[in-house]
Amino acid sequence: MAVERVFPNDEGPDLIELTREICAKELRPRVDEAERAAAEGEAFPTEVFRTLGQAGLLALPHPEEHGGGGQPYETYLQVVEEIASAWMSVAVGVSVHSLTAFPVTTFGTQAQQAALLPGMLSGEQLGAYALSEQQAGSDVASMTTRATRVDSGGEPTAYRIRGRKAWISHAGHADYYTTFARTSDDGGRGISCFIVPGDATGLSFGTPEKKMGLHCDTVREVSYEDVEVEAGRRIGAEGQGMSIALAALDAGRLGISAAATGLAQSALDVASAYAVERRQFGRAIADNQGLAFLIADMEAAVGGARAAYLHAARLKDAGRPFSKEAAVAKLLATDAAMRVTTDAVQVLGGAGYTQDFPVERMFREAKVTQIFEGTNQIQRLVISRHVLR
Ligand SMILES: Cc1cc2nc3c(=O)[nH]c(=O)nc-3n(C[C@H](O)[C@H](O)[C@H](O)COP(=O)(O)OP(=O)(O)OC[C@H]3O[C@@H](n4cnc5c(N)ncnc54)[C@H](O)[C@@H]3O)c2cc1C
The missing domain is CATH 1.10.540.10 (Acyl-CoA dehydrogenase/oxidase, N-terminal domain)
Incomplete structure (x- = not known):
């Protein structure tokens, strides 16, 4: 609909x-x-x-x-x-x-x-966002990929990047990699941001991860073997990378919230169309209040998710702080996507568990939305810090 x-x-x-x-x-x-x-x-x-x-x-x-x-x-x-x-x-x-x-x-x-x-x-170029590492997922400030100045003293002219990024969407297909690497050992304050061309010498890619779903979102490791990047491709000051990454993720979480809402809406559409068609006990399964109420709860979850991301978006568009609201939207919308796609499989019964209907795929796709761009535990950390500070 x-x-x-x-x-x-x-x-x-x-x-x-x-x-x-x-x-x-x-x-x-x-x-x-x-x-x-x-x-x-x-x-x-x-x-x-x-x-x-x-x-x-x-x-x-x-x-x-x-x-x-x-x-x-x-x-x-x-x-x-x-x-x-x-x-x-x-x-x-x-x-x-x-x-x-x-x-x-x-x-x-x-x-x-x-x-x-x-x-x-x-639209000529597609980007990849290279932040996570195998040992630096939720705790991204502990990354070890390092960018070292090529020249000593004065303003840098170029950096050499060495290390490995994990779970990078579009890896191997992207035209550039927005890469976060350590320029000093000062924890989160020692990270800088670089735009690395996809054809840079020393850049290579692992085999695609075999995932539960979202198969067309190819995800691989990215290796940087002394990849030389001119200083003009460092975005922001040395050490500003972490605050750039976090600001980008606030906006990115809204994109994931909207995507999760669309996925949930689609599963609801399939489930409600099926519920009025499928007959058992001489009537449409939708005529059972137990089933109709499930559909009502799905609609409420999708509507709530949409309202949450739109509220955060309006704050952002008005130039107001929206970090907490983006985390709330990500938490609500991705939990809604998981619940609604699970219930959609239930509404379709055995048919929902087969590849004859898309809800089986949607159910598998929903799960990762609770994990990437900050797991939903991390969203709760962000929200509680805002509320309790
Ligand atoms: C399909 C896919 C695509 C991705 N695309 C990208 C990408 O394009 N670029 C990129 O940089 N990254 C990407 N990622 C990585 C993603 O952002 C990380 O997987 C995510 O941040 C979680 O890190 P982790 O997997 O190392 O889990 P971990 O950090 O090891 O967490 C494991 C569990 O512990 C919990 N946990 C950790 N710390 C805490 C805490 N303090 N309190 C409570 N619970 C905690 C987590 O919530 C989680 O449940 C992608 C991941 C996937 C699966």
């Missing part, structure tokens, strides 16, 4: 119409087959990202002067939600790509923005 939406600007309705058209023509017909193929081996929907890029949907919340869409988060996130209702891996990819450009749009110098953003925002 098409979701009723309101927007803070006139472009919102047109963007949603365009997104729904692309979803109907390009995404929905491909998703099941592509996800199955990707589970068997490696397959990455490069052409789908290209289509979204050409339509201007890969850079909606970024400034227009560098090729972005200049859209408020409130509008951008509703587009992400629509994409997720058609193809979750692609919606996560759109959100990750947006995250990779955020450090440059927010902390880059004018020269860096002029040099880097046209490619990033035009």
